[in-house]
Amino acid sequence: MIVCHCNAITDRDIHAAIDWMRAADSQTIITPGKIYHALGKKPDCGGCLSLFIDTMAKSDSLGVPAVLTNLRPKRGRFVSK
Secondary structure (H helix, E strand, C coil): EECCCCEEEEHHHHHHHHHHHHHCCCCCCCCHHHHHHCCCCCCCCCCCCCHHHHHHCCCCCCCCCCCCCCCCCCCCCCCCC
């Protein structure tokens, strides 16, 4: 399915770019801008952004690296010195 008509980016292109970036660096934070860059393209009108992000969210490889999870303290649980 075409996700970005301006650049002819498909859902397969997005998933392939995510998989490639995750394989190259398992700790990287993946953003739409990084995906465009990996595909050698630049965003144009931005009309596809919500569909682009929805497509990204469906990727099994998108998850946040483990080292970056749970960095914020839970609400109501402040550590006092």
